[in-house]
Amino acid sequence: MFGKGSKIYAMITGCCPKCHEESMYLDGNPFNVMKIYAMHEKCSHCGQVYKIEPSFFFGAMFVSYGLGVGIGIIAFLIAHYGFHATLKTSFISIIVALVLCNTIIMRLSRNIWINIFIDFDKNWKDKLLK
Known part of the structure; x- marks a missing residue:
């Protein structure tokens, strides 16, 4: 269910959605803010x-x-x-949780969208x- 070949696998790992062989991002570290959106033009395996x-x-x-709304609600419920x-x-x-999860949200949203x-x-x- 979560292995190679599933949408969830591609969304969480950030790999190519078509072949699941290569990361879409130039830098695998989502906390490198300077290169958070730096992506390959195309997959070197499937094209x-x-x-x-x-x-x-x-x-x-x-x-x-x-x-962001989901994380904010969860942070509020846990704190309150x-x-x-x-x-x-x-x-x-809520503010602290969103600031800490910002880079993860940015990459995860791109992964989900593609x-x-x-x-x-x-x-x-x-x-x-x-």
Whole structure:
């Protein structure tokens, strides 16, 4: 279910959504802020172009908004109900959680967005030979 060949695998690892053989990013470290969006033009294994059209990853902004809201809600619930923090402290925990998870949200939203449009192809090697 979470292994190679599943959408979840490609979303979490940031690998090519078509062949799952190579990372889409030049730097595998999501905390390197200077290169967080630096991507290969295409996959060196299957040839899949990552930027399908101009401004393709603009839609990932909407995914990142949803991820941010989800993380904010979880941070609030843990702080307010788990640690019985005050309302002010609970809102501060939301800000801290979003700042700490910012780079992960940015990459994960791109991974989710591209995986909506590109499916895994287990026969990609056969298609290259034709």
